[in-house]
Structure formats: structure tokens, C-alpha cells
Amino acid sequence: MADNSPPELREQEVSGSDDPEGQGHGAHAAPLPQDLSRRPGGRSMTDSPSAGAVVTGWQSDTANRTLPFNRQAFAAIDLGTNNCRLLIARPAGDHFTVIDAFSRVVRLGEGLAQSGRLSDAAMERTLGALKVCADKLQRRNVHLARSVATEACRRAENGGEFIDLVARETGILLDIISAKEEARLAVMGCHLLLEEGDGPAIIFDIGGGSTELVLVENRAGMPPQIHDWQSVPWGVVSLTESCPAEPADALGRAERYDLMCQLVRDSLAPFAGRMQDAAAKVAPALSLRLLGTSGTVTTLASLHLGLPQYDRRAVDGLIVSAEEMSQLCQRLALMSPDERRAQPCIGRERADLVVAGCAILQTIFALWPANRLGVADRGIREGILRSMMAAGGAGEKSRAALRNARRGRI
Numbered sequence: 001m002a003d004n005s006p007p008e009l010r011e012q013e014v015s016g017s018d019d020p021e022g023q024g025h026g027a028h029a030a031p032l033p034q035d036l037s038r039r040p041g042g043r044s045m046t047d048s049p050s051a052g053a054v055v056t057g058w059q060s061d062t063a064n065r066t067l068p069f070n071r072q073a074f075a076a077i078d079l080g081t082n083n084c085r086l087l088i089a090r091p092a093g094d095h096f097t098v099i100d101a102f103s104r105v106v107r108l109g110e111g112l113a114q115s116g117r118l119s120d121a122a123m124e125r126t127l128g129a130l131k132v133c134a135d136k137l138q139r140r141n142v143h144l145a146r147s148v149a150t151e152a153c154r155r156a157e158n159g160g161e162f163i164d165l166v167a168r169e170t171g172i173l174l175d176i177i178s179a180k181e182e183a184r185l186a187v188m189g190c191h192l193l194l195e196e197g198d199g200p201a202i203i204f205d206i207g208g209g210s211t212e213l214v215l216v217e218n219r220a221g222m223p224p225q226i227h228d229w230q231s232v233p234w235g236v237v238s239l240t241e242s243c244p245a246e247p248a249d250a251l252g253r254a255e256r257y258d259l260m261c262q263l264v265r266d267s268l269a270p271f272a273g274r275m276q277d278a279a280a281k282v283a284p285a286l287s288l289r290l291l292g293t294s295g296t297v298t299t300l301a302s303l304h305l306g307l308p309q310y311d312r313r314a315v316d317g318l319i320v321s322a323e324e325m326s327q328l329c330q331r332l333a334l335m336s337p338d339e340r341r342a343q344p345c346i347g348r349e350r351a352d353l354v355v356a357g358c359a360i361l362q363t364i365f366a367l368w369p370a371n372r373l374g375v376a377d378r379g380i381r382e383g384i385l386r387s388m389m390a391a392g393g394a395g396e397k398s399r400a401a402l403r404n405a406r407r408g409r410i
Contacts, residue, residue, distance in 0.1 A: 073099065075145035076384035077133055079174060081109035081152040081208025081237050082353070083295070084129040087381040088140050091389050100136055104129040105349050109152035109209045113241040118156045126162075127169055134170040146384045149174045150182050151209030151235065179231035183212035188383030190293045190376035191216065191224055193317050199282045200227065201289035202275070202368045205379055206296045206360050208237040208353075211264075213271065213364070215278055227278070230271035234264050236296060239356035246352070250334050253355075257333040260359035265366070272367050279368065290322065290364070291374035295350065296357030300328055301375045302345035310345045316377040325373055326365050329358035 074096075075088045088100040106126040111119050137145060153159035153176045163174050177185075186205040194201055197218070204213045212231045216224040234242075239260055247253055265272075279288060301315045304324060332340060333355050340351040 072143035073140050074385055074388050075137055075140070075142045076381040076388075077130075077145065077147035077172065077174075078380040078384075079108065079126065079130070079147070079149040079153070081112075081150065081210075081235055082107055083208065084108075084126060084133070085381055086133045086136060087385060088136065088142060089385050089389075096385060096389060100140055102129075102132060102136060104132070107208075107237065109155075109235075109237045111241070112152055112156055112209070113238050116156065117158050118152065118162050123162055123165065127166065130166055130170050130172055134172055137172075144388055146388060147172050147174050148177045148182075148185075148380065148384065150177065150380075151179075151207060151233070151238070154179070155209065155233070179210060179212060180229065182207075182210075182380065183214050183229045183231060184226070185380045185383035185387075186212060186293055187214050187216060187224070187226065188386060189379045189381065190291065190383075193374050193376045193378075194218070194224075194291045195289045195319065195372065195374055197286060197289055199286045199289075200278045201291065202364070202370075203291045203293070204364055206292065206294035206357055207235040209233065209235040210238070211235055211360055213268075213367075215275065228271070228274055230268065232264065232267040234267060234356075234360060236353040236356045236360075239263065239359065240353055243356075246337060246355070248336075253334055253336075257330075257355060257359055260356055261363050264360050264363040268363065268367060275367055287372075288368055288370040289374070290368055290370035290372070291376060292361070292364075293376040293379040294357070296354065296361055297373070297375050298377045299345055299350060299354060300325055300332075300358070300361070303328060303332075303343060308344050312377045315375055318375045320373050320375060322365055322370055322373045326362055329362050332358050 070091050073088055073090055075086065078085045082105060084102075084104050084106045086100070086102040087098060089096040089098045106122070106129050108118060108122050108126045110122045111117075149159075149163065153162065153174070156162070159176060163176065167173050183205070187203050191203055194203065194216075200215055200217045201224075202213055202215055204211065210231050210233050213229065214226055215228040216226055218224050242263070243256055243260055247256060282288060298310070298312075298315050301318050301320055302310050304320055305314060305318075307314060332343075335343075337351055340346055340354060341348050346354055
């Protein structure tokens with residue numbers, strides 16, 4: 001599974017945005033001053049889309065394509081098992097500025113573990129969210145978009161039928177990407193938040209239907225190299241639905257949580273063996289580094305900070321103690337559903353799923369025993385945007401060089 005030729009892109013720090021739909025997770029805001037324990041955004045690197053990558057979902061008319069590059073709007077849609085997310089941005093030098101964002105919990109994969117199919121209700125919810133996305137693409141006069149679907153559509157018998165339905169109803173052409181491409185995009189979108197240091201590190205994304213882990217290594221003056229990766233079919237939705245219903249008593253909840261952890265450990269066993277070898281190569285003076293991007297880690301980070309409501313500015317880039325996060329996972333797992341619903345930043349929509357996310361996170365801590373955890377509220381959408389803008393920027397530079405050469409001959 002080793003990938004020794006990872007993609008390279010120009011890393012762009014999100015300059016800022018708001019969340020006009022009021023959905024919270026997934027929206028971007030101006031960075032806080034560097035007064036918290038966080039690593040500043042980072043090195044400048046180059047990148048381009050992977051071989052065979054398809055840009056799908058939207059392309060504006062020819063007139064819009066004549067706009068200067070820095071005025072063109074690019075969009076990325078990430079349709080996961082639990083959420084539908086959209087980000088629209090314009091290039092801004094080595095960065096990009098977010099001009100619109102949308103995130104909605106759609107639970108597309110609800111019931112998939114039992115039936116193997118996307119339910120009518122789930123598809124209807126998701127279609128409604130994608131119609132909002134299509135309207136935003138139109139109103140923002142988006143130049144180019146890439147729209148991807150992940151684990152739920154990969155696994156469902158009727159995933160292809162749903163993709164066709166979305167195209168007919170919204171004009172959005174969803175690209176069902178592989179688990180490897182999903183992992184690559186997640187790394188592309190968030191690795192600037194990885195703590196500085198030498199040696200290998202793990203970046204992971206806990207999704208609704210799967211979890212991706214990627215072993216990367218920083219090298220001075222060069223982009224991170226992907227050494228190994230693993231995707232397991234356990235996300236917060238699939239793991240929750242594959243286990244018995246939550247018991248009413250604390251002992252029963254503890255046993256259910258142990259079962260969740262065991263399922264994840266079993267799936268990660270081959271990868272865990274390889275990671276032990278990688279960890280053993282880290283010099284005693286170096287520490288293992290870990291960066292997570294997902295609703296699980298951002299929600300837990302919010303609880304760790306005691307936030308009354310979710311605030312991306314306080315969470316994205318935060319560095320927290322792995323031990324404290326592990327203890328928080330165990331406390332949440334033993335709470336009753338009503339107790340979890342009462343917790344700020346969890347609410348009714350995540351109260352039944354956060355336990356599975358905690359089990360996955362604790363298993364990752366056991367796999368890669370880092371002292372600290374980096375938290376990222378960014379991932380696949382940002383990776384898509386950076387890839388498209390890097391390719392567009394390279395094309396713009398080539399055209400500018402050609403124009404200058406022509407002028408020199410006149």
C-alpha cells in the first residue's frame with residue numbers, strides 16, 4: 001500500500017470566511033492570533049492533481065473563464081456518509097479566500113450497514129442539501145468545481161443510481177472516489193497543521209462510513225512523503241449501526257464501547273504491525289506526531305476547551321494532550337444519551353454517534369502513542385480546492401509567460 005510518489009501542491013492557508021447557513025462544523029473563519037498552543041501555517045510547497053483525477057460537478061460558461069485567475073471562484077463538494085459540505089473560494093496569492101460555505105448533516109449512510117442500500121429518506125435529505133449547493137454554485141458564478149462522494153456511495157448497491165439522480169436533479173456530477181484518493185485529499189487539505197518535527201507522523205480522518213490513516217514524513221524544504229496508508233470500514237455511522245443498541249446501564253455501555261474498540265483494533269491489525277516498525281525508527285529525542293481531521297476530533301476539542309458553542313477559530317490548529325482527550329473519550333462513552341445531548345457542541349445530531357468516534361480515536365492513540373494531538377477543521381474540500389487552484393495557477397503562469405514572449409517579439 002506504500003505510496004512513494006505522493007501529490008505535491010502549493011499549500012494555501014484559508015484566509016477566512018463565515019458560515020452563512022449557520023451549520024457550524026465545516027465553516028471557516030479568520031484565524032486567531034497565535035496565542036494558543038498551535039503551529040503556525042506553514043511552508044510553501046507545490047502540488048498538482050493526481051494522475052487520472054477528474055474535475056467534475058460544475059463548470060461555468062466560457063465568458064466566466066475569461067476572468068482574471070484571482071477573481072475566479074472555485075468550489076469543492078464533499079459528500080460523506082454523514083455530512084454534505086461545500087466550500088467556495090477565490091485564489092489569493094499563495095492562499096485562498098473563502099467566499100461561501102455550507103454544511104449539513106444528511107446521514108446518507110443511515111441503515112446502510114443493515115440493508116446494503118441507500119434509503120429513500122436518506123437520499124431525499126441529501127438531495128435537498130445538494131440542491132442548496134447547486135444554487136450556491138450558480139449564484140457565486142463558480143468557474144470550476146469538483147464534487148466527490150465517499151464511503152456510503154462506494155458501498156451502497158444503489159450508489160450509482162443515486163449519482164445519476166443527483167445529476168438529473170441538480171446538475172452536480174459526483175465522482176465516487178477511492179479510499180486511497182480520499183486519504184490523499186485529506187492529507188492535502190490539512191497537513192500544514194501537523195506539528196513541526198522530524199520523523200514519521202500519522203494524519204487520520206474519522207468519517208461517517210470509514211476511517212483513513214496515512215503515515216507521512218516531513219523532509220526539510222520538501223512536501224510530506226506518504227509512506228503507507230490504511231482505510232477501514234468503520235466510521236461513526238457504520239460502527240454505531242454495526243453494534244447493539246446502546247444499553248441503559250453504565251456497565252452495558254462500557255461493554256458496548258469495548259466491543260467498538262475491539263472491532264476497530266481487529267481491522268487495523270495489519271497496519272498496526274507496520275506502524276510499530278515505523279515508530280521504532282523514531283529517535284528517542286523525537287516525539288511521535290498525530291493530526292486528526294473530523295467532526296469527532298473537533299467536537300472533542302471543543303469540549304476540552306469548554307466552549308459554549310462550536311468555534312472553528314478556537315479549534316482549527318489546536319494542539320491538545322492525547323491523554324486528556326483519551327480520558328474525555330472514556331467519560332463520554334459512559335454517559336447516558338441524555339447526558340451527552342446536554343453537552344455543548346454535541347447536541348442531538350451527534351449524541352448517538354460520538355461514542356463510536358471516541359472508540360476509533362482511542363484505538364488510534366493505542367496504535368500511535370503520541371503525547372499530543374493536532375486538531376484540524378479542514379480536509380477533503382480544502383485538498384480539492386488547492387489541487388484545482390494549483391493546476392489553474394500553473395496554467396495562468398504559462399499563459400502569462402507566452403504573452404510576455406509574444407510581446408518581446410513585437
